[in-house]
């Protein structure tokens with residue numbers, strides 16, 4: 001039974017980290033001892049290539065119903081636990097991609113199973129309310145104990161939503177509404193505005209814009225798509241807005257070695273941001289907001305320095321634009337801080353922070369000035385799901401009691417160190433290892449090699465993700481420990497050594 005393995009008490013002291021060359025090369029954890037309430041498996045176990053025969057048969061069946069071009073394999077979620085995802089062919093894989101970075105504390109975590117099995121929570125799971133009109137009695141308490149307990153600095157308002165895209169979509173709307181009220185100097189629209197908006201015309205539908213960055217990803221709904229610039233396939237054939245797109249710095253790694261060059265590149269991009277803001281204002285399409293990811297994820301794990309973000313925040317303030325940080329992928333701890341933008345140490349808080357994925361519920365935090373002025377302006381049927389807030393409270397409790405952010409910092413350092421060693425050993429295959437916490441990536445020499453390495457590693461029992469043109473991204477959950485890092489590095493090393 002799935003639960004029977006949940007509380008195994010294991011102690012596996014592992015010895016000194018050592019480095020050898022070739023396929024026999026073994027990373028061994030120096031400090032990590034497997035202790036406490038481990039509910040993980042001991043390691044990968046492979047029975048077939050992935051996808052195996054059962055997955056292939058299910059792909060055929062599902063393919064008759066919908067497009068399955070993106071399906072990797074089918075999963076057995078009941079048997080999956082901790083850092084391990086089990087597939088329908090009985091393959092058990094160490095998961096460093098975790099459902100596109102959306103599993104906070106591993107599969108079937110006992111704390112979440114407990115939430116599910118409590119009769120106290122039953123009605124929350126069974127009755128999904130239309131939160132905007134009929135919230136449950138405990139909803140303010142639930143928000144206080146979950147989302148607001150981790151509110152970014154300067155924020156005491158949050159609006160829940162269902163996914164990352166609809167969080168960004170509604171955050172953009174809030175920014176536009178705020179901006180128009182600011183321009184009017186009051187909150188009462190004219191009759192002309194009320195009439196013209198009904199037929200998609202100005203002045204009711206104003207020509208405002210959101211500035212985004214080349215390589216950014218903010219979702220696939222219509223408004224978000226106008227700010228997404230990671231891959232053409234996301235955007236092809238869909239009408240879009242004429243909104244400004246600034247260059248995102250193309251930095252050289254390791255960052256410490258290229259401080260001067262990278263500083264110049266960031267200055268170039270910031271100059272372009274200001275030029276675009278001025279140009280779009282002159283075009284009559286004033287920039288109401290700027291949206292940016294702390295690390296461009298989908299677009300290839302592109303980093304920028306705290307100094308870049310500080311200056312960008314100042315530019316936003318100078319030009320009266322709201323500054324939105326999209327923490328859908330970086331939020332909830334994978335960089336070693338709860339919010340990645342905490343690494344920037346900004347003088348002034350940001351205006352909007354959107355989230356989803358590991359937070360289990362979508363939504364956005366916003367500053368006081370962005371509070372919608374009327375009902376139904378930021379609204380949909382569900383506006384989130386209170387059961388997700390219950391799970392989130394349990395997740396936050398585990399993060400706190402098990403000090404998982406410290407764990408992420410330790411595992412992340414070991415992972416990045418191992419990746420740097422591997423790129424030194426296999427410079428013809430790998431380069432540009434980078435990361436913050438376990439939010440790490442490395443580039444392959446080309447996209448074919450990247451795809452082949454991901455496939456080969458998977459056949460040996462480790463799931464990785466791709467991003468950008470040729471990057472491999474690492475997105476483990478927060479219970480990914482140092483000994484999992486070494487397990488992965490050993491397998492990756494074997495694959496690299498054998499790669500032709």
Ligand SMILES: Cc1ncc(COP(=O)(O)O)c(C=O)c1O
Nearest residue numbers: 163164165217218219326328329
């Ligand atoms: C930074 C960022 N923003 C927005 C989204 C969109 O979220 P969703 O896929 O939940 O709509 C994603 C998804 O990968 C993301 O990484």
